[in-house]
Amino acid sequence: MKLPFDLPLNQSFEAGPEGPAVDAGWTEPPSRKGFFTDTSICIGCKACEVACKEWNGVPQDGIYELLGSSYDNTGALGASTWRHVAFIEQRKPLGGERTGVAEPEAAAPPVDLGMPSFSRPGESGDGERSEFRWLMSSDVCKHCTDAACLDVCPTGSLFRTEFGTVVVQDDICNGCGYCVPACPYGVIERREGESGVKNVGIAQKCTLCYDRLGAGKTPACAQACPTESIQFGDVDELRERARQRIRKLHEAGVTDARLYGADPDDGVGGAGAFFLLLDEPEVYGLPPDPVVTTRDLPAMWKRAAVAAVGLAATAVAAFIGGRR
Amino acid sequence: MSADRPAGVDPAPEAAPGANGRRRRGGGRREQPVVPDAKFESYYGRPVVKASPWKPDIPTYFFAGGLAAGSSLLAAGADLTGRPALRRVSRVSALASVGVSLYTLVHDLGRPARALNMLRVVKPTSPMSLGTWSLTAFGPAAGVAAVAELAPTLERKLPVRLRWAARLLGWSARPAGLAAAAVAPMVGTYTGVLIADTATPTWHEGQRELPYIFAASAATAAGGLGMITTPVSEAGPARRMAAIGAAVDLAAEYRMETSLGVVAETLHDGRAGQLMKASKVLTAAGAVGGMLFGRRSRIAAVASGAALVAGSVCTKFGIFEAGQASAQDPKYTVVPQRQRMDRGGSHGAVST
Numbered sequence: 001m002k003l004p005f006d007l008p009l010n011q012s013f014e015a016g017p018e019g020p021a022v023d024a025g026w027t028e029p030p031s032r033k034g035f036f037t038d039t040s041i042c043i044g045c046k047a048c049e050v051a052c053k054e055w056n057g058v059p060q061d062g063i064y065e066l067l068g069s070s071y072d073n074t075g076a077l078g079a080s081t082w083r084h085v086a087f088i089e090q091r092k093p094l095g096g097e098r099t100g101v102a103e104p105e106a107a108a109p110p111v112d113l114g115m116p117s118f119s120r121p122g123e124s125g126d127g128e129r130s131e132f133r134w135l136m137s138s139d140v141c142k143h144c145t146d147a148a149c150l151d152v153c154p155t156g157s158l159f160r161t162e163f164g165t166v167v168v169q170d171d172i173c174n175g176c177g178y179c180v181p182a183c184p185y186g187v188i189e190r191r192e193g194e195s196g197v198k199n200v201g202i203a204q205k206c207t208l209c210y211d212r213l214g215a216g217k218t219p220a221c222a223q224a225c226p227t228e229s230i231q232f233g234d235v236d237e238l239r240e241r242a243r244q245r246i247r248k249l250h251e252a253g254v255t256d257a258r259l260y261g262a263d264p265d266d267g268v269g270g271a272g273a274f275f276l277l278l279d280e281p282e283v284y285g286l287p288p289d290p291v292v293t294t295r296d297l298p299a300m301w302k303r304a305a306v307a308a309v310g311l312a313a314t315a316v317a318a319f320i321g322g323r324r
Numbered sequence: 325m326s327a328d329r330p331a332g333v334d335p336a337p338e339a340a341p342g343a344n345g346r347r348r349r350g351g352g353r354r355e356q357p358v359v360p361d362a363k364f365e366s367y368y369g370r371p372v373v374k375a376s377p378w379k380p381d382i383p384t385y386f387f388a389g390g391l392a393a394g395s396s397l398l399a400a401g402a403d404l405t406g407r408p409a410l411r412r413v414s415r416v417s418a419l420a421s422v423g424v425s426l427y428t429l430v431h432d433l434g435r436p437a438r439a440l441n442m443l444r445v446v447k448p449t450s451p452m453s454l455g456t457w458s459l460t461a462f463g464p465a466a467g468v469a470a471v472a473e474l475a476p477t478l479e480r481k482l483p484v485r486l487r488w489a490a491r492l493l494g495w496s497a498r499p500a501g502l503a504a505a506a507v508a509p510m511v512g513t514y515t516g517v518l519i520a521d522t523a524t525p526t527w528h529e530g531q532r533e534l535p536y537i538f539a540a541s542a543a544t545a546a547g548g549l550g551m552i553t554t555p556v557s558e559a560g561p562a563r564r565m566a567a568i569g570a571a572v573d574l575a576a577e578y579r580m581e582t583s584l585g586v587v588a589e590t591l592h593d594g595r596a597g598q599l600m601k602a603s604k605v606l607t608a609a610g611a612v613g614g615m616l617f618g619r620r621s622r623i624a625a626v627a628s629g630a631a632l633v634a635g636s637v638c639t640k641f642g643i644f645e646a647g648q649a650s651a652q653d654p655k656y657t658v659v660p661q662r663q664r665m666d667r668g669g670s671h672g673a674v675s676t
Binding site for chain 2: 067068069075076078086088148151152153154155156157172173174175176177178180181182183184185186187188189190191192200201202203246250257258259260261262263265266267268271277280281282283284285286287288289290291293294296297299300301303304306307308309310311312314315316317318319321
């Protein structure tokens with residue numbers, strides 16, 4: 001069906017091969033920047049959460065709440081949580097997993113880190129202690145190649161920076177809240193609170209430390225990470241580094257290791273901030289198959305055009321289809 | 325990647341001590357599931373996506389915007405076919421409901437003082453942007469048409485040398501009313517795209533039906549209000565508009581409820597389920613009552629019209645609440661995505 005909507009909508013809403021910054025109109029931008037968060041060497045210290053709050057002046061969002069989720073009393077990413085360290089306790093051997101940046105060796109015996117066990121020695125009856133592992137992962141905005149928050153923003157407050165990242169302009173956002181349900185990862189949120197709180201009423205999320213990037217610095221979280229679990233750099237290089245890391249981990253017998261968000265063919269065109277995980281994404285609170293909602297928008301507009309014509313036709317029929 | 329799930333602490337809500345798992349069970353789950361609950365994993369039962377921060381302002385706007393659109397279509401038709409009573413109330417209703425729309429839209433903003441920032445850009449990727457522009461075109465046109473109903477009175481009351489102003493207003497009524505009616509189908513429909521263009525499971529999965537439901541619900545509401553406010557002799561078009569709207573609304577809602585898989589639970593459970601049930605009963609009763617007795621009895625017309633208007637309110641609030649509930653439960657995010665991957669429709673975000 002040929003509709004007037006075909007004219008602007010034949011063009012794709014998705015980023016081209018030149019990368020998101022060029023696609024957004026930047027000429028000769030610097031290389032795309034992002035994070036590779038290798039959760040296999042995260043020690044759950046939360047230095048990233050603290051560094052982010054301190055550098056960006058992010059207000060507190062609850063001090064004394066105990067969530068009953070291992071060592072995680074932060075809960076989730078949100079308007080005032082731009083890095084969130086997840087803690088998952090599992091009955092599973094550590095395998096070759098070790099703390100620190102050293103590469104695991106296949107022959108190395110598991111290291112007893114003195115972590116708590118689910119059963120006391122001897123309790124299980126067979127003389128063995130149950131095995132235990134702790135998954136820790138520092139979550140962050142994915143800075144999607146095809147970013148739903150940016151697409152749906154009606155004010156132009158959300159924009160694509162020259163580094164290919166996605167940033168809210170605090171002085172433009174009017175707090176319509178549309179980006180919040182649009183994000184497939186539940187990252188961005190409107191800051192609620194009393195008037196007077198910084199940026200209250202507007203959408204807030206990680207900026208990949210846009211100010212620090214502009215000065216040639218590393219984002220605060222990556223700078224503070226003591227194990228280099230959070231690595232900052234050019235997305236192309238980080239992807240290659242991640243592939244090598246996966247290969248080494250698989251060779252060392254850590255077959256659970258997998259990349260999340262590193263594939264440019266996924267539902268968001270690849271994430272600028274991607275992860276090495278040791279279990280399924282949903283275990284960490286991540287969607288297994290996120291898709292940018294605007295991928296379906298041209299089809300939605302066409303259906304709306306049909307429905308709108310139908311509404312007009314209904315009105316016409318109501319006046320001509322009967323006596324009075 | 326190993327396919328087997330590691331044995332261990334199941335982070336699903338049943339096993340995890342997360343507070344959210346307990347809270348969300350209070351919502352009146354009553355049904356015996358036809359299929360056993362789909363198994364899924366989550367992070368302490370917490371939501372994956374975020375529910376919209378929208379307050380009841382927004383479903384109120386969905387209703388009012390639809391009513392404004394439908395009313396301006398009725399007003400234009402009544403104007404062209406010589407039905408002054410229907411024209412007058414429909415024009416006034418269009419202006420009043422677009423006024424409610426603007427109030428609720430601004431009131432729901434986190435920074436109402438920055439409402440005009442909506443007009444900084446025109447973005448086809450943002451249904452809210454295009455919708456704001458269509459409302460910006462619609463509002464003044466509907467306003468002129470409605471205020472022009474006062475032109476004859478004004479002409480009598482104004483001093484002679486100022487009467488030209490009243491006459492000008494009178495002349496502009498029809499062009500303004502027709503302009504409003506031209507934009508009205510967009511105003512009444514785009515909201516269905518607005519909520520479908522999100523990661524909220526019920527809304528996004530309902531993308532095939534929502535524009536039709538919202539357009540039909542606009543016709544139902546405006547037709548119903550016309551039946552309440554217009555003498556039966558002139559209300560024929562309102563009755564027919566409401567009847568067509570109700571039929572399309574019920575058919576599209578049925579299709580939505582039967583095609584969404586596990587996500588359809590959100591349209592049946594809790595407050596959203598009650599609202600959706602009420603919407604169907606009220607819409608069907610109002611449409612049938614209006615067609616059978618609306619021509620003969622004013623009382624029956626008013627009762628049927630009220631049922632139709634209430635049905636439209638329930639539709640908008642029900643779909644809104646169902647979407648909010650679907651975002652608050654990780655099941656409705658994770659299970660459909662896993663099913664899509666299992667069907668081979670997608671390889672997901674994991675790679676090695």
